[in-house]
Amino acid sequence: MMMGKTTTGAMARARRVMLVVGLSLAGLILAAGGFVAAMAAGPRAVTAQSHHHADHHRKHRPSDVVLGNRMLATSATAVVLPVATAPPVAAPAVLVSAPPMAMRENFAFAPYWTLAQSPTFTLTGLSTLAYFAVGVNPDGSLDESGSGWNGYESQDLSNLITRAHTVGERVVLTINDFDQASLNALTSSPSAPARLAAALIPALAAKNLDGVNFDFEGTGSRDQAGLTNLIASVSGALRAADPHWQITMDTYASSAGDPGGFYNIPALAPSVDSFFVMAYELNLAGSPTNTSPLTSGMFSDLTAVQQYLAVVPASKVILGTPFFGIEWPTNNGTMQAQATGPASDIADAQVQSSTEPQYWDPATSTGWTSYLVGQQWHESYLENPYGLFRVAQLSAQYGLRGVGIWALGMEDNGSEMISALDGLAPPGSPGTSGPQSTSSSPKRSTTTTAPATSTTTTTSPSKAPATSTTTTTAAPPASTTTTTVPVITGLFDGSTEHLKAVGPGSIDSGLSLGTLTKFSTDDPAYSCLNGVTLTVYAYGTLSGDYVAVAQKPSDCLNQDFTFPD
Secondary structure (H helix, E strand, C coil): CCCCHHHHHHHHCCCCCCCEECCCCCCCEEEEEECCCCHHHCCCCCEECCCCCCCCCCCCCHHHCCCCHHHHCCCCCCCCCCECCCCCCCCCHHHHCCCCCCCCEEEEEEEHHHHHHHHHCCCCCCCEEEEEEEEECCCCCECCCHHHHHHHCEHHHHHHHHHHHHCCCEEEEEEEECCHHHHHHHHHCCCHHHHHHHHHHHHHHHCCCCEEEEEECCCCCCCHHHHHHHHHHHHHHHHHHCCCCEEEEEEECCHHHCCCCCCCHHHHHHHCCEEEEECCCCCCCCCCCCCCCCCCCCCCHHHHHHHHHCCCCHHHEEEEEECEEEEEEECECCCCCCECCCCEEEEHHHHHCCCCCCEEECCCCEEEEEEEECCEEEEEEECCHHHHHHHHHHHHHHCCCEEEEECCCCCCCHHHHHHHHCCCCCCCCCCCCCCCCCCECCCCEEEECCCCCEEEEEECCCCCCCEEEEEECCCCCCEEEECCCCCEEEEECCEEEECEEECCCCEEEEEEEEEEEEEEECCCCCHHHCCCCEEEEEECCCCCCEEEEECCCCCCCCEEEECCC
């Protein structure tokens, strides 16, 4: 592969932001600001479907900077899948006897909430699929309940394993724990390592799986020694059971440069075949302030790679990339816009399926778009094939084990995106940097208070006792101008839901959840839907999201609306 000027620029670009300090709220603190692994606790949205940064000075929302799988999983919508009636096909002999890792890994997560979509997953170009996830209890036993276990037991997973094995790809089991109290107990228990190994070995064998992916996301350094001991003990037992099983571990982008964080990377390295570095949108999360940019270059993929290579071999690094992006309401539709509200995580598919023009942010090597919902501007930033190709170039330049994806089911054009990660340059160019000027979003509210009325008493120079009183109004009576935020509601499952109009979404049309009735709004843009009944779908690409769909010709317009489940 040619690695000339383009590659150098790709490596030098500042693609993701995070202040380097320690590990924060949801699990990933970089030494000064943390990327909360919270899509696991992320937004729950129902999208009523309607068809409906730029310079790198955009706004960062420190408490929501998502760097871990926890951010994308905690609030995942519960699903119930049919229990398997046929076991998955075993891996072919050539794979069973091969080294645990491919020469070049294209590693992709397949979350339980997208298993129903798995027949549509693009597998060509991948090397390992990780089923996400079965939980680990504080005592080291597996959590044999809930959606994760249901997915493990499902025919959908059996079919996916069979498909992957048929094309010579591994499927591993992700086991996870995102609860700090549980992690404290798990890593300090003398019996937990043996119990976890004893549970894992038959669980892998029962589904003809090819290894395990550890996804333990916590904060602080308290559990470092215990976590290292746990992974070493369990990995030793797994390798004794089958030396060809693959063993990987998910870690934060900042962990190699943060010895006081949750992971001791050098100490963990001998126990794993590779680290999956969760380098997700490091530069695309901010808080809505007048001085903080939406994108930035404070912590980049290049920084993460260089910090890891300072402490472990390149063969033990898989650079994880997101198939999701971040969206803000903004004060206009340009790259220089300021956020006017909090950011939301969105699946790449939501932007890819849109008819809005898509642009390119050269400062962060990400695609972006701006669009109007009513009079409110919104901007979305996401990975597209051009940005993913640059990740592949960076990986090749530094000789990394490979690249990774969170997560399958969040993309529309999967084959093109996976090809880009595999090092195949996408056709054409990434596009222009976007509009230089647009209309403005209405201000949220402005209040002006007039000065108080003043009374002046003046003593007459000729007659001392006499006084005159003059009352002067310095300004008109106080006036207040308020821009009212439109209200959109509907009745779903017996409850009144407050809806949010969004750009075109990605729904799993096979997961209709019922209907939303009594649609009501005072927003003129959507008032023609008042009283209409809309079909509600599971949001097929992001955990915890639903979609209510207004669609022509049966409805007056095409529009998506989201609301928490």
